[in-house]
Amino acid sequence: MSALLDELTRIVGATHLLTGIDIPPQHCTDWFQTHSCEPRALVRPGTPDEVAQVMAICHRHDQPVTPQGGLTGLVAGAVPAQGDVALSLTRLSGIEELDTSAGTITVLAGTPLQTVQEAARAAGLLLAVDLGARGSCQIGGNVATNAGGNRVIRYGMFRDQVLGLEAVLADGTVVGSLNKMLKNNAGYDLKHLFIGSEGTLGIVTRAVLRLHPMPLSCCTAWCTLPDYDTVVSFLRYAQSRLAGTLSAFEVMWPDFHELVTTRLPDLRSPVASNGLQVLIEVEGSDSDRDMAMFCKLLEEALEWGWLQDAAIAQSIKERQAFWSLRDAVSEFPLIWSPYCGYDVSVPIGAIGHFVTELQSALRERFPHCEHVHFGHIGDSNLHVGVHLDRQWGLFPEAEIDDCVYGLLRNYGGSVSAEHGIGQHKKAYLGHSRTPQELALMHTLKHAIDPKNLLNRGKVLA
Incomplete structure (x- = not known):
């Protein structure tokens, strides 16, 4: 030692x-x-x-x-x-190059996400992925967990932002290419070994990230819809009519909406109607044109009975207020302890049935529980929260896990949509991966890290 x-x-x-x-x-x-x-x-x-x-x-x-x-x-x-x-990797921080011609930024792995976002913004460009932890999370961790966020419906996961990568293997070997080209089919694309592998195959030290044009306009609305099938119809119509500018489509079930508007005193709903709440946002390049297109979409949806109510943000302050409701999940540890949260994926068409069945299963097995359901939906991502007051005894997290993940398995869903497996979910990885896939994962781990030195005990049981 x-x-x-x-x-x-x-x-x-x-x-x-x-x-x-x-x-x-x-x-x-x-x-x-x-x-x-x-x-x-x-x-x-x-x-x-x-x-x-x-x-x-x-x-x-x-x-x-x-x-x-x-x-x-x-x-x-x-x-x-x-x-x-x-x-x-905290000391491994800094921006090494911002290439406006290539639309790329090369950064060290310990650089906070917000630092990279601000550097891109100063150059008139956009790093598309955004997370609530932007001020603390680091690029290396974003890469290693294949982070998601609210804009995945338009820009994809963090994997889709990575053009080049450098990583250190367990024996100290440095591998990777700081590629800046969107097209590069010269053999195996080795960066994908490390993206989403949670530090079990190598330690990311540098990344070349793809940047996008900075949107010049933003239109945001809060809508109420009667049921999940209507939500899906509205989503698909919005995607077809908004010419690729739809950047967020957040759905909140009534249990989530009631919790955040009744337990958090500073939050107020922008609409009076009950039902499924949708926060929809469009980012484009022409304010007048984009707002006209956005309003027409909402008017048509109201005429057809898809929307029961809608409120359009008239200022940056109102937009922030809308997002504060959606982001109130960060307050759950303070107002709803103990609770457990789930980040899962379900095929879009089946999410409504999954939520209904899960709500029934939770109430049957844990009669005194409270639950919330919300998610990005357009990228199949659903979040579930479950709370039981301490007066009912020890918090049965393992039993709740079995309830949620057991039902998820029946729907062909993923036990992790955007936070990874780590230690919490490795016992359930087999719910979403076949034995053959798990065997190949073990083969890769053994080939690249035969001594099992890197982040042992994570991802694979």
């Missing part, structure tokens, strides 16, 4: 190799604080080369390593296992 720490200290310096009580507590747990384990040491390399040297040393000593980014994950994917060295 002493020899290992001495070697690591020579690479990163004494101030960036911490042990014992000097390790900040956030490096020992996850955002929900459901898993906790103090690492053997915390090492904070400052360059990609230092990451490679650290991994080469740990490989020589057979020392397992847990990569850590902004520590905003929700599945305990960055919580160290007992005896691991935690490798933080």
Whole structure:
């Protein structure tokens, strides 16, 4: 142990190799604080080369390593296992190049998402993925978890923003290409080994991200619809009429809408109608034209009886108020503890039936529970929250997991839409992946990390 720490200290310096009580507590747990384990040491390399040297040393000593980014994950994917060295990428921060001709930005993995967004915006460009944790989450973690967010319906997941990638393997080998070209079919596209692999195959150190033209207009409305089938009809019609400008389509069931408007005193619904609530947003290039097209869409939907009510944001403040309702989920740990949240995917046409069946199953098995359902829908993503007051005894999270994931399996859904597997969901990965797929995952892991040093105990059981 002493020899290992001495070697690591020579690479990163004494101030960036911490042990014992000097390790900040956030490096020992996850955002929900459901898993906790103090690492053997915390090492904070400052360059990609230092990451490679650290991994080469740990490989020589057979020392397992847990990569850590902004520590905003929700599945305990960055919580160290007992005896691991935690490798933080916080110091590996900075923008190396912004190429307006290619529409790309090359960044170090520890750079916060918001920093990259602001740099792109200053150049008149858009980094399309946006998350609530933008100020804390890091690009390396976004890549490693294939982050999603509210704009996936238009721009795709984080995978779709990555053109080039550099990663360090378990033995310290640096692999990857900082490609800036949209078309490049020269052999295997190795970056996809690391995107979404949650640090189990390699540690992302650099990324070349695709940028888009910055939208010049934004139209936002809050609508009420009578049922899920009408929601799907409205979604498809909006996609067909809005010429590729639909950037958000957030759906909230009545249980979610009631909770956030009655338990959170500062939030008010922009409509009086009950039903399924839809937050729809369009980003385009011509304010007058886009607003006219947007209003016509809403008028037609009202005439046809699809919309029971609708409110169009007339200012940035009103738009922010609409989004505050949708983003109120961040307050759940304060007003609704204990609770468990689920991030799943279901084929779009089946989501309504899934929610109805799940609500019935939850009420039957947990008569005193409260639940909420909401999601992006246009990309198949549904979020579920379940709460039971402490007066009813120990919180039955495992039983609720079985209820949600068991039903999900019947629908051919995914146990993880955008937060990964980590430790929380690995027991249920087989609900969404075949035995053959799992076997291939194990084969890849063994081939690339035969000593099982990188983020052991995550993703694969």
